[in-house]
Amino acid sequence: MNKLAAAVFCAVLYSRVVAALPVGDDSHATPVSSVSSSPSITVALGEGAVATTTSGDAVLPSPTVPYASDDPNYWLWNETTMEDPEPIRGSLGGSILGPQNVPIDKQNPDLLAAPTTDNGDVGNAKWPFGLSKNRLVSGGWIRTQNVEQMPLAKAMAGANIRLEPGAIRELHWHNVAEWAYVLEGSTQITSVDQLGRNYVATVNKGDLWYFPPGIPHSLQATNDSAIGTEFLLIFPSGTFGDDNTFLLTDWLAHTPKEVIAKNFQNSIEDWDQIPSRDLYIFPGVALPSDQKPPFDPNGQIPQPFFFEFSKVKPTQYSGETVKIADSTTFPISTEIAVSEVTVEPGAMRAMHWHPTQDEWGLFLEGTARATIYAASGNAQTFDYQPGDISYVPTGWGHYIENTGNTTLRFLEIFNTDRFEDVSLEQWLALTPPALVKQHLQLSDNTIAKFNKTKNYVVGPNKSS
Structure with missing residues (x-):
């Protein structure tokens, strides 16, 4: 009888703890059964409390904040689409009733109808040379x-x-x-x-x-x-x-x-x-x-x-090519380095940042978009066409995605003697998996597939 009472008491206590956790939108919750087992891991429950899972137990999803939305944030139009540009994304926004510069809005879908992941203020990171x-x-x-x-x-x-x-x-x-x-x-x-x-x-x-x-x-x-x-x-x-x-x-x-x-x-x-x-x-x-x-x-x-940069053989990656010139190959160039990048349709310049220098970019062929993350919840997405200049300050996270149906080609130029960047995927791949898991609630299988070798240009996503 005492054993039965103790079991009932534990079950009631556990249900109350779980019910009190802010797990976010149920529609995006990860089923506990789908999360793989792991060695003992401590999961934050909020101020003053922790729960420890042991080997063989499922890791609970992070209860500290709601999960990020699964809603897609694709660009809504580009040079191949026929839609009229409107500042509407899902249930947000509304049509333009006043005057509109349609050619400019067609070139900037992510300014007119920003992804819901954009937030705060980054500053203008696009300048068309045609406006100079x-x-x-x-x-x-x-x-x-x-x-x-x-x-x-x-x-x-x-x-x-x-x-x-x-x-x-x-x-x-x-x-x-x-x-x-x-x-x-x-x-x-x-x-x-x-x-x-x-x-x-x-x-x-x-x-x-x-x-x-x-x-x-x-x-x-x-x-x-x-x-x-x-x-x-x-x-x-x-x-x-x-x-x-x-x-x-x-x-x-x-x-x-x-x-x-x-x-x-x-x-x-x-x-x-x-x-x-x-x-x-x-x-x-x-x-x-x-x-x-x-x-x-x-x-x-x-x-x-x-x-003779034109004669440098590009390095091939899953999503196209990169070639670099800095003081290691062009010794006199002690203050400027460059990478010339090509990205196939559906691919992207991988998520990264530059730890010691700003990036000045010029788009030569194709169309692109980039989300620039400036810390403290500030992020904004920009769209680029040939002749456009981009700019990303030191340390700001970003990617560059091909949004067209032809090869994207652009220059990344840096005020430094040596090209360098930090890859998001490589960072996570070379960090202890348990630490990554506690941050992002990813499965062991997902983490194990991270590329430990830097992949500058990532090919189209074949798993989605």
């Missing part, structure tokens, strides 16, 4: 992006330059480093370093150049093709602009001619036809792509200022 003011000049154009267009981008700024065949970006230097990726055509670069050594090279599509701070240089489109050249420049300063650029013609136009003549030991008349202001970009006579530098008694710069 374009400076048109004889021989080409230039458009820029810095903190004036994108306040979040404090560590880097970008410039997009087009040169007609033979056109010249005049001799100049900067007080910060200059890194470049050639988008089309070929560009001849020239330079002289602080030891008086010179350098000439032709940089082709998909290749890089880099000039350290203060090193004078010029850029000229070759006549190898009728298109000239177009390239992306990156500067490791979010405030970079023309005020950080020193031009040969601008300097001489603001120096007394008698001083110039004295410096070069000739007459003032020799300088009669110098420009009265800067040339910036101007038409020129294209030199051969195999142009050699003048004889230099000091020798030539021994460390190349350009790198």
